[in-house]
Amino acid sequence: MLRYDMGEGELRNWVIGEDSFNVRYLAKYEAIMSLGNGYMGVRACTEESYPQETRNCFVAGTFNRSGASEVTELPNIADVTELGIWLDGEGFHLEKGNIEEYSRTLNLQTAELNRRVIWRNDRGNRFEMVFRRFVSLHNKHLLGMRAELTPCTAAAEISIRSGINGQVTNSGAQHFAEGDKRIYDKKMIQYAAATTESNIHVVTHCHHRCLVDDAEVAAEPRLSIERRKVSLEYTFQVEAGQTLVFEKIANIHTSLDLEHRQQEAAKLCEVSLDELRLEATKGYGELLQDSAKAWREKWAALDIKIKGMQEFDQLAIRFAQYHLVIMAPAHDNRFGIAAKGLTGEGYKGHSFWDTEIFIQPYFLFTDPGMARNLVEYRYHTLDGARRKAKENGYRGAMYPWESALTGDEVTPEWGPVDVVTGTPTRIWTGLIEQHITSDVAYGVWQYYLATGDQLFMDTKGYEIIMETATFWASRLTWNDARKCFEIKDVIGPDEYKEHVDNNAYTNYMAHWNLQTAIACYEKLQHAPSGMWIQLRNRLQLDKAYEEWQQKAENIYLPRPRETDLVIPQDDTYLGKKLIDLTKYRNQQEVALILEDYNMDQVNDIQVSKQADVMVLLYLLEHYFSYEVKQANWRYYEPKTLHDSSLSMATHSILASDLGEPELAYRLFGLAAGIDLGRNMKSSDQGIHTASIGGIWKCVVFGFGGVRAPGGQLRIQPRLPEAWDSLSFPLYWQGDLLKIDITHDAVQVAKLTDLNASLRLSIDGQNYSLESKESITVSLNTGKR
Structure with a gap:
């Protein structure tokens, strides 16, 4: 047991x-x-x-x-x-x-x-x-x-x-x-x-x-x-x-x-043998x-410290941090993080969007050096992304859905047996789940906001953002009836919907990617450097900039419906049939719906495998009002089966945002239980690295209320009733902070002095931390 x-x-x-x-x-x-x-x-x-x-x-x-x-x-x-x-x-x-x-x-x-x-x-x-x-x-x-x-x-x-x-x-x-x-x-x-x-x-x-x-x-x-x-x-x-x-x-x-590198095999054997001879003399005890x-x-x-009624929560966050450390290749920026880490054969050791959206945030705020390794991994695989774009008839860089060492697409073509036809299921994600490209650019930009690492941006980051924007510009197609550019035939984060047009998450993130590339271009135009001039000439960015502007201004972005403020997940989702999802919402194992329906049938039902529009509301939170977020939560959450381990954490964070801390806490427990819980078959193929990263996000982004919209640190805590206090370290733009939160107050201590002044928002009020200063803010009052 x-x-x-x-x-x-x-x-x-x-x-x-x-x-x-x-x-x-x-x-x-x-x-x-x-x-x-x-x-x-x-x-x-x-x-x-x-x-x-x-x-x-x-x-x-x-x-x-x-x-x-x-x-x-x-x-x-x-x-x-x-x-x-x-x-x-x-x-x-x-x-x-x-x-x-x-x-x-x-x-x-x-x-x-x-x-x-x-x-x-x-x-x-x-x-x-x-x-x-x-x-x-x-x-x-x-x-x-x-x-x-x-x-x-x-x-x-x-x-x-x-x-x-x-x-x-x-x-x-x-x-x-x-x-x-x-x-x-x-x-x-x-x-x-x-x-x-x-x-x-x-x-x-x-x-x-x-x-x-x-x-x-x-x-x-x-x-x-x-x-x-x-x-x-x-x-x-x-x-x-x-x-x-x-x-x-x-x-x-x-x-x-x-x-x-450059060593012959015989030399490799000799060097490693000599190392072990020396290490073995210490014995197990000293080496341990x-x-x-x-x-x-x-x-x-x-270390994060949680004081509360359920001791499991403290163990769960430490379990998550332990696995985040052992999955991360801190020694080498050529390698990504696999969907199962290094704990099992599941997904063949490949990296997904899990890295940027669910795992990288942990390292951004706790280990910026490791975060840099992750964004540099995407730079090392940029040529592979360019090859994929060219092979598919596009320009720029089209990142693979599953990535290994080179950045070329390595998603298998065939998957499990179709329960209706008895034949293998075609895996389309490698061809048409394309939001990964803007996810990579998003990760690069978040790294820059959190660290201010200008050297990385000058030498690598801008190139990724601009080449991914060029991909989206070439990917868009004109709809003369709508008088706008569309993104047709994709899979969004909800992988139960294949071959859809205008997936909201994909379109909005592509638009964000284009707008960010435009902003970077305009910034660099005003402060040109030799490195920028070389990049501009090599990638023909003056011409690309004009195309980005045209496409960004005219891309179709699914808007909230006037009747209920619901954002269509794609062009057809809201018109699909409704069924009773109770059986699948209460399931003890994931994907039970695929034992009753094949993918073609699931494609025609209003059901989501995992957070889709919900991820959009979280990543681009400043795009949408509180009322829109609430309306979409009410519509999509009951239709989401959480058949992916990525889903629970996102819903927990949004529940915190929407003022439902106890629901957020319940979802946090479900996320923590994916690997650490008592389901004894959940982790056979390896642990779920995105969910592991999501546990930390639930704690720090959800209950701790930490965000950085537009590059300014914000802390808006929403502790669950089960917790008395929460304490965690946080790196922000080079400085180490210590955050202590209770139901009554937030204390922020600036432990290092890299920046003379650090501006941040706490509970809706703006403050500035000078030198190695500490500040305490009473919650709901904004008083010091």
């Missing part, structure tokens, strides 16, 4: 765990208890193997295509986590014998996974076993494991087989050529292999050390080299009450790593301390 109360004392609300073993739920725990550091991610598989497991290790950016008919995906790296354990000749396995005690915990504070088992075999012999594991935040290449095995009732022969297993696949797809295998000093193993298509070399090492009652013991292991697999097997006689400790330290390096120290420093900078 999933537990939230296993942390005691200083670890209260820092630990998630389970208190019983159930093989049916392995995937849930593998995903939510994953370890990582942004460079690598390792699913929390048990040391002993089960047929139901999904044993994954991923390294960011190492994309490969396993065959001509496949799309590129993150390959499953050779596994180091499995241990074969024999106790008196009997293989240890929790589906045999008797489990007397069981617990497994993930300590979010130190990022250590810990499992304790007291197990009695069929002959009545009792063993206590403790398994510990971490992925280092101090050294991105490093993973540590430790097994402590104690015979309790009688002496026992204990055998442990450990190695590197390159037989792992991505659901059957093999991404590596046969590897080179080496054993050094009967302690160290090396496994080196290259991806089959992208030719990325990956070298994995592991080092073993054995101790009995804390004294290192010599051992003569049995050596084994098989196809794609190499291992050592150790056997010990252990007295009752003695503890055999088995430590395994591993590292992973790739030819894609910045520090290994190094990593835990890095985590403590991380938490000191970003």
Whole structure:
């Protein structure tokens, strides 16, 4: 059973765990208890193997295509986590014998996974076993494991087989050529292999050390080299009450790593082997301390504190922040964040609009350096976006719906079986879910507003905004009857509506993209630089500017209806048939509607997979009045099934905006429960990174009321009744702030002094923070 109360004392609300073993739920725990550091991610598989497991290790950016008919995906790296354990000749396995005690915990504070088992075999012999594991935040290449095995009732022969297993696949797809295998000093193993298509070399090492009652013991292991697999097997006689400790330290390096560029494969093996020899001398304990120290420093900078009736809320926000850290490639700006992070094979490691709309905001306000990595990733993939535009008959840059390393489109063409026809479903998102292009531009602009990073804009940001605007200018088509430009045949955020015309979200965001490009052009015209002149000439921006103006002035923007202020989601949504959605609104699993209707049928029903117009009202909040937001909430919310994990958080934020904090709080709980909740099948393919980012947005943007319309920081808190106070750190334009909120007051402290004066709005009143100043504002009065 999933537990939230296993942390005691200083670890209260820092630990998630389970208190019983159930093989049916392995995937849930593998995903939510994953370890990582942004460079690598390792699913929390048990040391002993089960047929139901999904044993994954991923390294960011190492994309490969396993065959001509496949799309590129993150390959499953050779596994180091499995241990074969024999106790008196009997293989240890929790589906045999008797489990007397069981617990497994993930300590979010130190990022250590810990499992304790007291197990009695069929002959009545009792063993206590403790398994510990971490992925280092101090050294991105490093993973540590430790097994402590104690015979309790009688002496026992204990055998442990450990190695590197390159037989792992991505659901059957093999991404590596046969590897080179080496054993050094009967302690160290090396496994080196290259991806089959992208030719990325990956070298994995592991080092073993054995101790009995804390004294290192010599051992003569049995050596084994098989196809794609190499291992050592150790056997010990252990007295009752003695503890055999088995430590395994591993590292992973790739030819894609910045520090290994231009290195030959042999040199890569040599350098990484030398590193592990040095690191392994420290032992598990010291290496864990190094990593835990890095985590403590991380938490000191970003911990959010919630005081209230439900302690789960404090744990939930820490769980979200933990996963945001381990999914983010802080080491390299060439890589994006996958829809499942590095915790599972779902969506093949590809990046979506999740990054800009749901994940990047967290880093904008807590780690601007990582936020810069994310916008620079989109710059590195700009040429791929240009290629996609050209291939589809457009100009400028058309960003892919699913992005990997190059920015070329990598969305699969076919999906699940159609419940009516029995044939595979065509996936249209890669061709016509095009709002991603303006989402990328929006992310760039939000980064600029939050950081004031002019160098990035001069060298990269303006180019993205202007090339995406040029795409939209070429994408628009003229409707002579309406006397306006339209965007026809798209999918909006509501993916239950395919091949629609004038999706409101898409049109408004395209209009925003054009207007922002126009504003940037006009700003740069008044302060020309050599860099701007080069960009203007290279992209023919004088001509593009005229086109942007013409198209922006005449683009069709669906307006609120006079009768009820509802904005048409697209040209036909409001005319589609209505059905009773109660069954699907109360569902325990997502997408149950697709078991009763196929996509063509769902396309003809007024039902939304996820927030669509709602996202528009949130992102472009200054475009719409409070009354329009309320009217659209009342119309679309009952028709939204939240069949995407992206949806709950957006609705929670809007509920806060509309003065319904208790509904917002309930939706926050539902969003937090997508991965951390008790649905034991929700995370089998990996955690939901957009929802994880959305949890933080619910807290800071929703309940904390933080926004930055037009580039000025605004704080308009709406705490739920369940919370007494909320405290969080916030970066704004280079300065670090600390925000403390109660139901009665807001305190803002400026902890750094990068800007002499910081202007902000609190509860509708404007203030200025000078130097390292603190300000307290009584809510609803605006008094200092």
